[in-house]
Each structure stands twice: as structure tokens, then as C-alpha cells.
Amino acid sequence: MSLVVRQPGIQTTVQDLGRPAWQHIGVPVGGAMDSQAHTIANLLVGNEANAAALDCAFGGVAVQFEAPALVALAGRDITASLDGTPIPPWHAFRALPGTLLVLHTGCRTTIAVAGGVDVPTELDSRSTSLRGGFGGWQGRALRKDDRLTFDDPSPLGARISSHLESRQRIVSDWSASATIRPPYQAHPVVRFLPGPELALLTAASRDALSHDSFAIAHESDRMGFRLSGPPLALSVHREMLSSGVTAGTIQLPPGGAPIVLMADRQTTGGYPRLGDVIAVDMPLIAQLRPGDSLRFDPVSLDLAHALYRERDRQLTGATRAMHLRFAPGADGSR
Amino acid sequence: MRRRSAYCATVWPHSLVPLGDRAVTIDLSAVAGDATRDLIRCLDAHVRDACPAGVTAIVPAIQSLTLHYEPTLLTFVSLENYIRATLATLRIVPAPTRAPIEIPVCYGHDVGPDLDVVASTHRTSTAAIIEAHTAGLYTVAMIGFLPGFPYLEGLATALHTPRRAAPRTGVPAGSVGIGGQSTGIYPCRSPGGWQLIGRTPRALFDPNRPSPSLLAPGDQIRFVAISAEELHDTTEYA
Numbered sequence: 001m002s003l004v005v006r007q008p009g010i011q012t013t014v015q016d017l018g019r020p021a022w023q024h025i026g027v028p029v030g031g032a033m034d035s036q037a038h039t040i041a042n043l044l045v046g047n048e049a050n051a052a053a054l055d056c057a058f059g060g061v062a063v064q065f066e067a068p069a070l071v072a073l074a075g076r077d078i079t080a081s082l083d084g085t086p087i088p089p090w091h092a093f094r095a096l097p098g099t100l101l102v103l104h105t106g107c108r109t110t111i112a113v114a115g116g117v118d119v120p121t122e123l124d125s126r127s128t129s130l131r132g133g134f135g136g137w138q139g140r141a142l143r144k145d146d147r148l149t150f151d152d153p154s155p156l157g158a159r160i161s162s163h164l165e166s167r168q169r170i171v172s173d174w175s176a177s178a179t180i181r182p183p184y185q186a187h188p189v190v191r192f193l194p195g196p197e198l199a200l201l202t203a204a205s206r207d208a209l210s211h212d213s214f215a216i217a218h219e220s221d222r223m224g225f226r227l228s229g230p231p232l233a234l235s236v237h238r239e240m241l242s243s244g245v246t247a248g249t250i251q252l253p254p255g256g257a258p259i260v261l262m263a264d265r266q267t268t269g270g271y272p273r274l275g276d277v278i279a280v281d282m283p284l285i286a287q288l289r290p291g292d293s294l295r296f297d298p299v300s301l302d303l304a305h306a307l308y309r310e311r312d313r314q315l316t317g318a319t320r321a322m323h324l325r326f327a328p329g330a331d332g333s334r
Numbered sequence: 335m336r337r338r339s340a341y342c343a344t345v346w347p348h349s350l351v352p353l354g355d356r357a358v359t360i361d362l363s364a365v366a367g368d369a370t371r372d373l374i375r376c377l378d379a380h381v382r383d384a385c386p387a388g389v390t391a392i393v394p395a396i397q398s399l400t401l402h403y404e405p406t407l408l409t410f411v412s413l414e415n416y417i418r419a420t421l422a423t424l425r426i427v428p429a430p431t432r433a434p435i436e437i438p439v440c441y442g443h444d445v446g447p448d449l450d451v452v453a454s455t456h457r458t459s460t461a462a463i464i465e466a467h468t469a470g471l472y473t474v475a476m477i478g479f480l481p482g483f484p485y486l487e488g489l490a491t492a493l494h495t496p497r498r499a500a501p502r503t504g505v506p507a508g509s510v511g512i513g514g515q516s517t518g519i520y521p522c523r524s525p526g527g528w529q530l531i532g533r534t535p536r537a538l539f540d541p542n543r544p545s546p547s548l549l550a551p552g553d554q555i556r557f558v559a560i561s562a563e564e565l566h567d568t569t570e571y572a
Contacts, residue, residue, distance in 0.1 A: 020390045020391045020402055021390065021391055022391075022481075022546070023391045023392075023393045023402070024378070024391070024392055024393050024394060024477065025477050025481065025482055025539070025546060025547035025550075026477045026478050026479060026480055026481045026482055026483050026521075026539075026547070027481045027541075027546075028481075029391075122541045122542075123541050123546065129481070131480060131481070131522065131524065132480075132481045132522055132539070132541065133522055133523070134541045135541070193352060193354055193355060195353075196351050241363075241395065241396045241397050241398075242395055242396065242476065242478055242479070242485065243359055243361075243395040243396075243397070243398040243400060244353060244357065244359055244393040244395060244398065244399075244400025244402075245353070246353050246354050246356065246357045246400075246402065247354075248354050249353065249354065266478065266479050266480070267393055267478050267479075268393065268395055268476065268478030268479060273353075276352075276353055276354030276355070277354070278354065278355050279354070279355050279356055279405075301352050301355060301410060304354075304355035305355055305405050305409070305410065308355060308356075308405050308406070309405065309406060312406045
């Protein structure tokens, strides 16, 4: 079972949820930029959250299926079509052999296929490490005419497929509910935990960080999003030694323009750490395009953890509901 | 947000710095001098050997150790208690003595395009630069920045050289460079601003090896000069 890349778009890579355990030897975690969209897209086609899927930067992506496939799209501002017929995101749909799926526009779109993209596991993950040149599909972004295979659907995926087939539907008449989807916006307020060097900002810079908006600069990529806004400055110079960083760390390089570290971030960094975006708000940043902007809002670790557990409960609940609804013998109706 | 623990602070002065909601950095910069390196090595080994469920990564650095964790499996309070209890009972064992690892380097030519710049900066010959660089004994302080990239300590003061004004967009894998007070080896193609003085045929990182990184913190290395032919014949890079 396979699909062929007809148009790779700006940068499309194979990603799962990353390889956290190899950071001690400098290996970036990688993985889907928007792990929540990735998880939900996989759920819609009956995959485990960690199954490998396509992670597309913006639109202009086209893939042609060579075998029947159950597919789902997730992300922000998606317009897509299957052989010219519009396909909504957050739904499951059947792609018949020969059909062409076109992602016209999007920010960071997950294209999940039932069974998951079948690439070798390297260092515990199927994610593409662009910098390391390994993992995913040949350690690189997809190119025109690449042919990717996918595994057999899970029993759940197979039952979802037959449910659609028996009703002669291409697109499901159910979808991921808004309550489990991230509340995407072009200008979100992003919550963060204050970092060790935040207190060293000048008073004017502290004020700017909490009140002004910061635009996503064009030099943003899978490693980090560069922000443009009022330049920030520290009141004292502190000599920094490199230490661990994480997805969401807000670094302040000497130029005064902060960087939010993203999925392909390096494992350690030596720039002042203004704070760290909380996990549940990372999808909001991942889905911003150059020109979109954000504002920062400091929160406590306790609140961040409460929000994290709540989101985990919602996703676990949605997974359980899918399994119940498409249990063997159930007819898939509510 | 800096939580200072009073408990056992007299044993190993440390502070726990939450790094977002899924990681915590154990800052050991207050530990005196050389003890830091042994402490971090032993703490890393201890946690790696028997860490609580929910710890997803252990990242040692020069004066800190960062633990990444999954908040649905491990609360911050229980992680904090685990770290304090571990630091209170940790046994520091001396580092095993191992012979330095030899890293062959072809200096100059087209693979070390900045060797002349480094020599002229120090008003000496390229041969003298090569001699000084191969005479040094370097210690791997940490691995980070790129897969398998060693932060090396021990560059002779006479070799300290400012970085290039304009970084290169693509430094070839295996390149050996000098940047300020540091020397290092690029494990994979990457942008970089260091002065490139040579190239090694040894692969610093290979995901298919049982131990993907050639080097580990605490390793000692020496550079050994080789010819362009040897570089060509023994290269482990594709």
C-alpha cells in the first residue's frame, strides 16, 4: 500500500511524536510540530498517537494514493480537495486508488493515513531528523515522486473504513469535536512559565514582553520561531554556560529578538532563558505563519500542569469514545 | 520561579529550575570547582540506571543536569523529592581512567580553508598551529548543539581565534574548527562561524552504531595529523 508525492510543498517530512531519549548525545527530539493535531489525526484513522504521518509546512502539497486508504487532515486554516471535491479537516475520509489529495492551504498540517507511514525506526522513532540527516524518509524532506508505503490499518482503522464503505460515504459524518481541538488563532495569547533570566530584563523590556505583541518572522523553521517586536535587553550581562532547553523555551540572543524553540530545537543552549511556553499552548504557536503574532502571558507551574492533565483527560476520553463507537459489532452511530 | 531546596543543601549546593512544565534543570553551578564534573557524571549514571517512571530524557551539561518528564506520570513534587533524596545519598566514584581517544585530522588544504587565517592571526606558520593543536589534550565537557557534537575544553591560549565575521551556511561534516576559546568537530553538515582548520575521517555520530555518539562527556581526546590521502581513504562519511 503506497502513496506517491506529486508536489512536496515547501517542506513536508515524515514525523511521529519524536525521540526524546537521545538528547544526552545531542539528538534533537523532532516529531510533529503540532503534536495535538498529529494525535487527533491519527485517532481519526484508528492509529496510535505515535504513528508516523506527514507534517506539511503550508500548502501546495499533493499526494496520490495507489491503494485504498483511510486518511485524516488536522491543523489550522486547511483547504484541501480529493480529486477536486473539497475535504474538511478533522474528519476521516476514504481515498480510493488513483485519487489525488491536494492540500491547497494550511499552516502545519498533519496528513495521517490508517496504518501509519512505514519507514524504519531509527533511535526509537520514525521522525525525520533534518539536521542529523537520518530517520523518516531517507533523512530528508519529501521530494516529488517519492513513494511512501503505509502499514495495515489497526483493527479500529479497518472498522472505521468498513463503516464509511457500508454507508457509501467518502467523508465521515462525524469529526473531532471542537473541545479536543486546540483553539487556533492568528493572534493568540500564549501562556508561559517565567525562566531564570526573565528577572534580568530591563524594566522597559519586561513591560514590553508582557504587553506588546510579537510577530513571527520569516526566518522561522522547525528548529525555532524568531519573533519580531520591540527589542528586549537585559539590564546586566550574564556569562551563560550551555544547559538543557526544551520545546517552548524563549531564548534571548544578543540581537534582542527572542526565539521560541520548536520541535527540531537543539538539545542544549547558551542564550538567556526568558521562559518556557506551556505544553498545551505549543500547538497555538506551531500553527502561526510569518506575519501572525502572539502575546505572552505568565502563568504558574501548577496551572500549567492542571491544564496539561485536563487536555490529556480529553484526548484519552476521545480515544475511548472512538473505540466504543467502533467496537466490533457496533454500527458506528452515536 | 527558582526553587531553592534547603534540604541537603550543605552536601551539594543546588537549585531546581523548572524548564517549562515538562522538564527541570538541576543547577549545580554553586558546587566548587572540579567536583562539579564528577558529581554530574555520577548523578547522570545513577538516574539513568534507575530513574522513576515518567522521566523521558536525562541531559547532562557542564554545570547542570536537565530531566525531562511526563507530567501525567510524575508530579513536580515527587520529582523534586526524588532529586533531593538522590543528591543526599549519591556516591561519587572516581572517573575510570581511559587512554585518550585519537582523532585523526587532515589539516589545511581545501578541508581546512581557515588554517592560514589562524596562522596569520597569531603571526606564526601553519605548521606551528598544527603542532600546537595536536599537542593539546582535550576533555569532552558535554555533548550538545548537534548530534554527537563535543564541547571540548583545553584549547591552548595561543590558539584562541575569533569566529568568522560571516558564518558559513554549510560547514561540511567532520570539519575541525576553532571558535573563540573552543575547538570542536562538526558531526554533520551545518551552518557555522568557526575557523575551519582541518577535517577528520571519523564519524562522530552514526545512528546505526550501538553507541551512536563517538564521544561521551569526560572522554579525553588528542588530534593526530594525517595526510589528505589518509583522509580520503579512511573517511566514514558518505
